[in-house]
Amino acid sequence: MLPVLMFPQFDPVLIHFGPLAIRWYALAYIAGIVLGIQVLKKLVTWTPRAATPLLADDFLVWVTLGIVLGGRLGYVLFYQPENFLAHPTEIVAVWHGGMSFHGGALGVIIAMILFSRRYGLNFLAFADRVTAIVPLGLGFGRIANFINGELWGRYADPSLPWAMVFPGTDGRPRHPSQLYEALTEGLLLFTVMMLATRQQKFRERPGFLAGLFLAGYGCARIFCECFREPDAFLGYFPFGVTMGQILSIPMILAGGALMFHAFHAPVYAGLPEDEESKSA
Incomplete structure (x- = not known):
C-alpha cells in the first residue's frame, strides 16, 4: 500500500506589501476574470456577432461586481444566514473565504441582463459567449481552494494513490475534492464549451x-459533491443529499429548458451593423 500523502503546507498569502497582502484566493479570481475577458473578446466576434471587443472589455467591471457581490451574498443567504445576521460585519470579510458559485451565477446573470439592456445586445447570444469562459474562473478558484486547504473531500481508502491528509482534520486520508472540481467544473467543462x-x-x-x-x-x-465533505454547519440532507446538489438541480432543469427553447426559436442573425459601429 502506498503511503498516504500529506497536504503540502501552502502559505495562503502569495506576497506581502507591508500591511497589504495578495492572497492566492484573490489572485485566482483576478486571473480567471482577466483571462476570461481576453477569450471573450474573441468569442463575441465569431459569426453571428454577439458584441464587440470593446464591449467585452467594458463588461469586465460588470462581471467582477456580479461575481463578488452575488457570490458573497449567495454564501450568506444559502449557507450561514443566522451566523451573518449575528455578526453582520463578517459579511464583507471575503478574504476569509466563503463564496457561493450559485450566488455568483445569479450575480453574473443580473450583470448580463443589465449590460445587454444598456448596450442593446441580444441577452441570450451574449450570455452564450460569457458562459463559455466561466469554467476558466471555476478552475482557478478550485485550485485556490486546494492551496488554502479548504473544502476538502470525504474519507478515502488509504490505498487510493492521491488520498491526502488535510490540516485541521482528524488525520484520516480524504479525497482532494477541490482538484476533482478543478478538473470537471474547470478543465472538462471548458473543453466541452469551447468545442460547442x-x-x-x-x-x-x-x-x-x-x-x-x-x-x-x-x-x-x-x-463532485459525492466526494466533497459538506460544510459542518450544514451536514447532509435526507438520503445523503448535500446543499450543493440541491442547488444544482434547478440549474440542470433551467439548462435543459434553455437548450430546448434555443432550437425552437428564430435563428440569430448577429449584432446589427449600426449597433456594432456605435459601440466600437
Whole structure:
C-alpha cells in the first residue's frame, strides 16, 4: 500500500506589501476574470456577432461586481444566514473565504441582463459567449481552494494513490475534492464549451450554449459533491443529499429548458451593423 500523502503546507498569502497582502484566493479570481475577458473578446466576434471587443472589455467591471457581490451574498443567504445576521460585519470579510458559485451565477446573470439592456445586445447570444469562459474562473478558484486547504473531500481508502491528509482534520486520508472540481467544473467543462462554441449552428441558437453550461455545471457539481465533505454547519440532507446538489438541480432543469427553447426559436442573425459601429 502506498503511503498516504500529506497536504503540502501552502502559505495562503502569495506576497506581502507591508500591511497589504495578495492572497492566492484573490489572485485566482483576478486571473480567471482577466483571462476570461481576453477569450471573450474573441468569442463575441465569431459569426453571428454577439458584441464587440470593446464591449467585452467594458463588461469586465460588470462581471467582477456580479461575481463578488452575488457570490458573497449567495454564501450568506444559502449557507450561514443566522451566523451573518449575528455578526453582520463578517459579511464583507471575503478574504476569509466563503463564496457561493450559485450566488455568483445569479450575480453574473443580473450583470448580463443589465449590460445587454444598456448596450442593446441580444441577452441570450451574449450570455452564450460569457458562459463559455466561466469554467476558466471555476478552475482557478478550485485550485485556490486546494492551496488554502479548504473544502476538502470525504474519507478515502488509504490505498487510493492521491488520498491526502488535510490540516485541521482528524488525520484520516480524504479525497482532494477541490482538484476533482478543478478538473470537471474547470478543465472538462471548458473543453466541452469551447468545442460547442466553435460550432456555428449552436452560436446561431441563442441560449443553447448557456443552457449547455448550466446543465454541464450542475451535473459536474452533483458528481463532485459525492466526494466533497459538506460544510459542518450544514451536514447532509435526507438520503445523503448535500446543499450543493440541491442547488444544482434547478440549474440542470433551467439548462435543459434553455437548450430546448434555443432550437425552437428564430435563428440569430448577429449584432446589427449600426449597433456594432456605435459601440466600437
